[in-house]
Amino acid sequence: MQRVGKSLSYGIGILFLVLIAVISFTIGWRPFIGPKARPLTSRKFEVTPQRLQRGKYLFIGLAGCAGCHSPHDWKSHGAPILEGAEGSGEVMPLNDVPGTIVAPNLTPDPETGSGTWTDDQLARSIREGIGHDGRTLFPMMPYERFRTMSDEDLASIVVYVRSLPAVRNPLPKSSIAFPVKYLIRSVPEPVNGPVAGPDPNNQLQIGAYLTNIADCVFCHTPVDSHQQPLPGLDFAGGQVFSGAFGRVASANITPDATGISYYDETLFLQALKTGYVKARPLNSLMPYGDYQYATDGDLKAIFAYLRTLKPVKHYVDNSEAPTYCKVCKQKHGGGDRN
Ligand code: HEC
Numbered sequence: 601m602q603r604v605g606k607s608l609s610y611g612i613g614i615l616f617l618v619l620i621a622v623i624s625f626t627i628g629w630r631p632f633i634g635p636k637a638r639p640l641t642s643r644k645f646e647v648t649p650q651r652l653q654r655g656k657y658l659f660i661g662l663a664g665c666a667g668c669h670s671p672h673d674w675k676s677h678g679a680p681i682l683e684g685a686e687g688s689g690e691v692m693p694l695n696d697v698p699g700t701i702v703a704p705n706l707t708p709d710p711e712t713g714s715g716t717w718t719d720d721q722l723a724r725s726i727r728e729g730i731g732h733d734g735r736t737l738f739p740m741m742p743y744e745r746f747r748t749m750s751d752e753d754l755a756s757i758v759v760y761v762r763s764l765p766a767v768r769n770p771l772p773k774s775s776i777a778f779p780v781k782y783l784i785r786s787v788p789e790p791v792n793g794p795v796a797g798p799d800p801n802n803q804l805q806i807g808a809y810l811t812n813i814a815d816c817v818f819c820h821t822p823v824d825s826h827q828q829p830l831p832g833l834d835f836a837g838g839q840v841f842s843g844a845f846g847r848v849a850s851a852n853i854t855p856d857a858t859g860i861s862y863y864d865e866t867l868f869l870q871a872l873k874t875g876y877v878k879a880r881p882l883n884s885l886m887p888y889g890d891y892q893y894a895t896d897g898d899l900k901a902i903f904a905y906l907r908t909l910k911p912v913k914h915y916v917d918n919s920e921a922p923t924y925c926k927v928c929k930q931k932h933g934g935g936d937r938n
């Protein structure tokens with residue numbers, strides 16, 4: 601009896617150790633103990649005209665803040681933001697997400713917006729993924745990319761958010777399905793040191809910085825059935841989205857013949873600012889509604905950076921019927937040509 605008891609407790613002990621090892625090497629402990637979060641500070645960002653201008657430029661433009669955090673008219677070309685509703689939040693208009701994802705009202709309305717949040721609560725949300733109330737933000741909010749946002753750009757955005765006209769817009773809170781709700785807790789990472797921006801005289805560095813902040817790679821990389829990006833296919837397109845804007849696959853924007861190797865700077869600027877590639881209109885999910893505000897210099901820097909990407913052969917064409925693609929194992933326009 602004693603021996604049975606002993607081997608049973610060994611058995612349980614070993615099982616326990618295996619469980620610890622499995623958790624440590626797979627999902628880690630964050631889903632159980634909560635996200636990495638640093639304590640809030642009382643820092644306040646000084647308001648300057650330069651910061652207001654730079655903050656606005658990024659907020660409504662390349663950083664996509666207004667794009668996600670505002671209601672849109674999805675029926676019109678470029679999905680313009682509803683009049684007077686900039687930054688007032690929106691239920692994300694996407695199907696195939698785990699739950700209801702809401703981009704909150706960021707305008708300084710004290711009840712439904714950010715009126716009672718401190719500068720550091722906003723800053724920590726933007727670069728480190730912890731909401732004002734301490735919750736882990738669903739990583740559709742691109743805080744993993746914003747980690748590399750310079751301290752000065754971060755300060756500028758917070759200063760601009762504070763200057764938005766307050767809009768009362770009550771929205772539900774995000775409700776994220778189990779188990780994703782817990783798994784995302786391993787994503788946030790504190791930013792502990794200073795973050796510098798790109799060298800203002802280095803076009804490629806500016807391009808890399810802005811491409812990252814605009815999170816082009818998020819939409820332009822195909823994903824598996826768990827929404828995880830497929831390795832080796834960065835910027836190669838074929839991720840399928842459906843929602844208020846219809847159904848569309850992202851384009852291959854690598855410099856391959858199946859991508860945009862035929863583009864020149866002029867065509868790139870036209871596509872990003874107007875949503876037309878010559879006469880072909882682009883789906884409004886592609887945020888040209890935001891990118892129209894970007895300077896030609898910044899867009900040229902992004903184009904120069906995209907030119908340095910590894911060309912990936914992956915044919916995607918939304919004008920053709922969705923068919924199975926053996927490169928990304930999804931169904932998208934022109935998939936059978938791969
Ligand atoms: C791709 C869409 C998207 C973009 C781009 C985006 N956000 Fe968000 N943001 C979200 C979503 C969705 C949430 C809510 C996540 C959740 O509830 O788990 C969020 C949450 C936040 C929060 C936390 C609010 C709170 O409740 O504490 C802040 C602050 C914020 N975003 C600011 C910004 C700023 C500033 C930018 C631009 C620099 C930006 N966001 C860009 C989608 C986006």
Ligand code: HEC
Binds near residue numbers: 820849851853883918
């Ligand atoms: C929210 C998702 C999303 C983001 C973010 C995004 N795109 Fe797109 N983009 C798309 C989709 C979807 C299409 C395909 C539209 C269509 O075919 O109607 C597209 C199309 C394009 C095209 C047109 C290619 C062609 O067919 O000729 C270019 C160029 C492009 N994107 C570049 C970019 C760049 C550069 C960025 C970042 C600065 C970016 N996109 C960010 C979703 C996105």
